[in-house]
Amino acid sequence: xxxxxxxxxxxxxxxxxxxxxxxxxxxxxxxxxxxxxxxxxxxxxxxxxxxxxxxxxxxxxxxxxxxxxxxxxxxxxxxxxxxxxxxxxxxxxxxxxxxxxxxxxxxxxxxxxx
Amino acid sequence: xxxxxxxxxxxxxxxxxxxxxxxxxxxxxxxxxxxxxxxxxxxxxxxxxxxxxxxxxxxxxxxxxxxxxxxxxxxxxxxxxxxxxxxxxxxxxxxxxxxxxxxxxxxxxxxxxx
Numbered sequence: 487x488x489x490x491x492x493x494x495x496x497x498x499x500x501x502x503x504x505x506x507x508x509x510x511x512x513x514x515x516x517x518x519x520x521x522x523x524x525x526x527x528x529x530x531x532x533x534x535x536x537x538x539x540x541x542x543x544x545x546x547x548x549x550x551x552x553x554x555x556x557x558x559x560x561x562x563x564x565x566x567x568x569x570x571x572x573x574x575x576x577x578x579x580x581x582x583x584x585x586x587x588x589x590x591x592x593x594x595x596x597x598x599x600x
Numbered sequence: 601x602x603x604x605x606x607x608x609x610x611x612x613x614x615x616x617x618x619x620x621x622x623x624x625x626x627x628x629x630x631x632x633x634x635x636x637x638x639x640x641x642x643x644x645x646x647x648x649x650x651x652x653x654x655x656x657x658x659x660x661x662x663x664x665x666x667x668x669x670x671x672x673x674x675x676x677x678x679x680x681x682x683x684x685x686x687x688x689x690x691x692x693x694x695x696x697x698x699x700x701x702x703x704x705x706x707x708x709x710x711x712x713x714x
Contacts (some may be wrong), residue, residue, distance in 0.1 A: 592636070
């Protein structure tokens with residue numbers, strides 16, 4: 487079992503609210519990632535980080551933002567939630583990049599915006 | 601365009617039976633191929649990872665094969681158990697970027713009936 491945690495696991499929130507999805511890992515990994523996954527669809531990379539103070543946008547355009555102030559913490563924020571943001575959000579981390587290193591996934595946050 | 605295609609989309613088998621899931625990819629240049637198991641509402645968990653030179657890799661009742669020439673992989677599950685019910689995701693990594701981009705298939709939804 488990987489030591490990567492996400493909270494909350496489930497969130498139902500109204501349109502226009504600001505939300506922050508938490509992700510933390512205790513493995514000391516430099517690389518962290520956020521993916522978005524809709525039912526029956528593939529995971530899409532929305533943000534990644536090579537280390538502290540490093541953040542980049544992924545393949546899928548997202549209105550969310552991320553920060554990396556500490557190695558172990560990689561929160562994702564939506565300033566104004568909309569129904570189109572309803573999805574599952576998965577956080578992952580790896581010891582290195584280059585595709586050679588295992589990515590360990592958290593349990594995910596199921597977000598529903600009403 | 602780099603893609604990962606999986607078949608079948610869904611599969612129902614009886615407990616104790618064997619099954620084989622397929623994955624075709626067009627990702628280039630190829631780095632490695634992974635199979636993940638994703639239980640409903642959870643994050644993916646790695647089953648196997650294979651590099652270009654590896655043809656077969658086993659993890660308990662799971663055996664993955666890779667044909668890098670035809671760009672095909674399969675995951676064989678032996679003596680299925682109810683706990684095998686999950687989505688099985690094929691993931692291919694390229695070596696053409698520092699990030700080591702991961703390309704995800706949509707998964708095969710396996711249901712094991714008693």
